[in-house]
Amino acid sequence: MKILIKNIKELLQVRENTIAKVSGAEMAILPKIDNAFLIIENNMIADFGTMIDCPDTAFDQVIDAAGKTVLPTWVDSHTHIVYAGNREQEFVDRINGLSYEEIANRGGGILNSAKKLNATSEEEIYNQSKVRLEEVMQQGTGAVEIKSGYGLTVEGELKMLRVIKKLAENYPIKIKATFLGAHAFPVEYKENHSAYIDLIINEMLPKIAEEKLADYIDAFLETGYFSVEETERIMEAGKQFGLTAKIHVNQFTAINGIAACVKHEALSVDHLEIVTDEDIEILKGSKTMPVALPSCSYFISIPYTPARKMIAAGLPLALATDFNPGTTPSGNMNFVVATACIKMKMTPEEAINAATINGAYAIGISETHGSITKGKSASMIITKPLTSYYQLPYAFGSNLIDQVIIEGKLI
Numbered sequence: 001m002k003i004l005i006k007n008i009k010e011l012l013q014v015r016e017n018t019i020a021k022v023s024g025a026e027m028a029i030l031p032k033i034d035n036a037f038l039i040i041e042n043n044m045i046a047d048f049g050t051m052i053d054c055p056d057t058a059f060d061q062v063i064d065a066a067g068k069t070v071l072p073t074w075v076d077s078h079t080h081i082v083y084a085g086n087r088e089q090e091f092v093d094r095i096n097g098l099s100y101e102e103i104a105n106r107g108g109g110i111l112n113s114a115k116k117l118n119a120t121s122e123e124e125i126y127n128q129s130k131v132r133l134e135e136v137m138q139q140g141t142g143a144v145e146i147k148s149g150y151g152l153t154v155e156g157e158l159k160m161l162r163v164i165k166k167l168a169e170n171y172p173i174k175i176k177a178t179f180l181g182a183h184a185f186p187v188e189y190k191e192n193h194s195a196y197i198d199l200i201i202n203e204m205l206p207k208i209a210e211e212k213l214a215d216y217i218d219a220f221l222e223t224g225y226f227s228v229e230e231t232e233r234i235m236e237a238g239k240q241f242g243l244t245a246k247i248h249v250n251q252f253t254a255i256n257g258i259a260a261c262v263k264h265e266a267l268s269v270d271h272l273e274i275v276t277d278e279d280i281e282i283l284k285g286s287k288t289m290p291v292a293l294p295s296c297s298y299f300i301s302i303p304y305t306p307a308r309k310m311i312a313a314g315l316p317l318a319l320a321t322d323f324n325p326g327t328t329p330s331g332n333m334n335f336v337v338a339t340a341c342i343k344m345k346m347t348p349e350e351a352i353n354a355a356t357i358n359g360a361y362a363i364g365i366s367e368t369h370g371s372i373t374k375g376k377s378a379s380m381i382i383t384k385p386l387t388s389y390y391q392l393p394y395a396f397g398s399n400l401i402d403q404v405i406i407e408g409k410l411i
């Protein structure tokens, strides 16, 4: 199957050579070609350039993108798309004055989702989750990370990871799975943290590794959840099973968690609503990607990640949704990009880099995704006619996507 996309008004995120990520001032540069063509062959980007050089050969399909922008699909490097039911009541409780912490202390929050998940069959969880996956694909996401973490029992965690595996088998979208058994302590382990961590290490991890159900390991490193020392145990154990760490950290408090993550060579540190100068110094020169989740800040009214300060310090930054039933019931990367511009003062170029190539780095796929580069996966968004790509974050409430191609397939 050979597809030509012609007359593209602006072809964005064009990289002649594969790059892993962009950092600091590089984030402001978004290379593009005006009046461009792009050829897809065998589900990969085969060629691209200006229309003057467009080959005059036969194609199985020709798409005329006159007036439209083409860019790589979003890479959403942090989601919890697999869950059961919802937490609408907690949403209303927050409107009425309760905080996320107060709700969690009453047995709501993550434990509420865990109760629902353990009472729901694998088939039903799959059916609920695939609706969300299909929706984010329509919204332009072409690669996604999905976490477990609402099981908190051996069976529950395995059930979630099997659902993620089944989604990966049945949909063209690239999916990376992350094991998040260390999301919260179940009530019965409230006074015996080490016993739950033993369960994760001795019971969950070996089974997950045996069935090859996860690519990464995560923990919620936060006051009232997993301490620095507890998270270090999890990261060390993950390493024994070949799972690199991607850690929830600095969502509500800064407790030197980032230093521990960098020490353990975490691929990413995610949330970062509260970041100290020391945290920034530690991230400098590391290979760890900071990941901001602005829809979470928006939904539960907490600070936004200090993007300007981090980029000024020369750091890279990725953007992801955090799609989950508690803090972010939305997987819309278009909203994330717009919110990063509006609330975090990222420029459109920085936000698009953060949501494509840097997102790809945060899930270890920047060799194949995140830019328009020959040989990379043919995953791209074709917008509706736009005055310029600035319209993407500017017209934040509009659906500006016309077509989405994922791994060479129009969806």
Ligand SMILES: N=CN[C@@H](CCC(=O)O)C(=O)O
Binding pocket: 109, 110, 113, 220, 248, 251, 296, 322, 324, 325, 326, 327, 328
């Ligand atoms: N903060 C930890 N985990 C999720 C929320 C979990 C929940 O409330 O269900 C997050 O990334 O925001």
Ligand SMILES: [Zn+2]
Binding pocket: 078, 079, 080, 248, 322, 324
């Ligand atoms: Zn999360």
